[in-house]
Amino acid sequence: MIGRSHLVLGVACGLTAAAAGWVPLSWPIVIAAGLGALAPDLDTERSMLGCRMVWLSRPLSRMVGHRTVTHSFAVPIAAGWVSWHYLGQAALDSALGAFLIGYVSHILADMMTGGCWAFYPLSRNRLSLWPHAKAGSFREYLLLVACLSLLGWFSYRCLVHEPRQEKLKFGHIPLIALSGPGEYEQQQNSAVMRS
Numbered sequence: 001m002i003g004r005s006h007l008v009l010g011v012a013c014g015l016t017a018a019a020a021g022w023v024p025l026s027w028p029i030v031i032a033a034g035l036g037a038l039a040p041d042l043d044t045e046r047s048m049l050g051c052r053m054v055w056l057s058r059p060l061s062r063m064v065g066h067r068t069v070t071h072s073f074a075v076p077i078a079a080g081w082v083s084w085h086y087l088g089q090a091a092l093d094s095a096l097g098a099f100l101i102g103y104v105s106h107i108l109a110d111m112m113t114g115g116c117w118a119f120y121p122l123s124r125n126r127l128s129l130w131p132h133a134k135a136g137s138f139r140e141y142l143l144l145v146a147c148l149s150l151l152g153w154f155s156y157r158c159l160v161h162e163p164r165q166e167k168l169k170f171g172h173i174p175l176i177a178l179s180g181p182g183e184y185e186q187q188q189n190s191a192v193m194r195s
Helices: 003-019 027-043 054-064 074-087 095-111 138-161 183-194
Strands: none
Touching (some): 003 027, 003 095
């Protein structure tokens, strides 16, 4: 996928993770998911993030090439395990968890647009998933819309069946739409009575 598609998909995955209650909904979470979705392409200076960090992307490109080591599930799994082992579950329930979710979304998207070394170091074969689309093509945009629709459906199901209002806040503004009819007014009245 091209960088813009990765960014949109990564942010959507971060929002879906927040809807599922895996991470809290906040601006740092959304930004971390977007950055995580761009991070695997640091192995090329032609990417959205790579062209801004040429000092890193150019030597990385020479050492490993594109869609190889940085596009392996081993990277987010190892980073997640180390974080959990040394920092605890709270580390994965934060922006770091959102970053890793965005990272995984990039690998899955690239598996549908040309393939990548998803199981490196176990295998150096490019793994591709169906439906296959060329990066930047009209089929890629159709694939992106399908992925966003699926994530939207999953988010809706999570919010309707298991609302987690204590986590779903942007700053201090509650998401009123998540409350059922009259629930928001009852919450406000009980808050006034407590104070």
